[in-house]
Every structure is written in structure tokens, then in C-alpha cells.
Amino acid sequence: MDIRLEKIRFFVRRTLARTSTSIRSSVTFLRSFWKEDEGQDLIEYTLLMTFIALAATALFLGAGKNVKGVWANANTQLGTANSNLGGS
Numbered sequence: 333m334d335i336r337l338e339k340i341r342f343f344v345r346r347t348l349a350r351t352s353t354s355i356r357s358s359v360t361f362l363r364s365f366w367k368e369d370e371g372q373d374l375i376e377y378t379l380l381m382t383f384i385a386l387a388a389t390a391l392f393l394g395a396g397k398n399v400k401g402v403w404a405n406a407n408t409q410l411g412t413a414n415s416n417l418g419g420s
Contacts, residue, residue, distance in 0.1 A: 344359075
């Protein structure tokens with residue numbers, strides 16, 4: 333085992349021995365919380381879905397501008413064709 337890690341563990345044990353019960357229980361809770369990874373999958377999936385939603389929104393906004401341009405162009409050409417037919 334790493335010597336630094338062993339020194340840290342010794343320091344934590346020595347400090348916990350000198351502290352009150354409430355501090356010891358808080359440190360024990362934080363250590364167990366740090367080691368547990370049960371909610372990690374849920375967080376990862378949430379982040380992935382958020383990224384997908386943001387990417388889809390950006391694509392739809394960009395595509396919306398392009399579709400608006402296509403409709404405006406088609407409307408202009410239809411108007412021009414209509415005026416050309418009516419004018420002749």
C-alpha cells in the first residue's frame with residue numbers, strides 16, 4: 333500500500349479518536365458517502381440526456397432558420413411565377 337495513503341489513514345484514525353461522537357459520525361457518513369457509487373449511473377444518464385437535449389435543440393434551431401429560408405425562397409418564386417402568368 334502507498335505510504336502516503338497509510339499516513340493519511342493513521343492521521344484520520346488518530347484525529348477521530350480525539351474528536352466528539354457527532355464529528356466522528358459526520359466523518360464516517362462522509363467517508364461512506366464518498367465510497368458509495370449507487371447513484372452514479374443515474375447522474376451519468378441524466379447528464380447524457382441533457383447533452384442530447386441541448387444538441388437536438390441547437391440542431392432544430394439551426395434547421396429552423398434553413399427551413400424558413402427555403403419557404404421564403406419558394407414563396408418569392410411562386411409570387412414571381414404568379415405575377416408572370418397574370419401579366420402576360
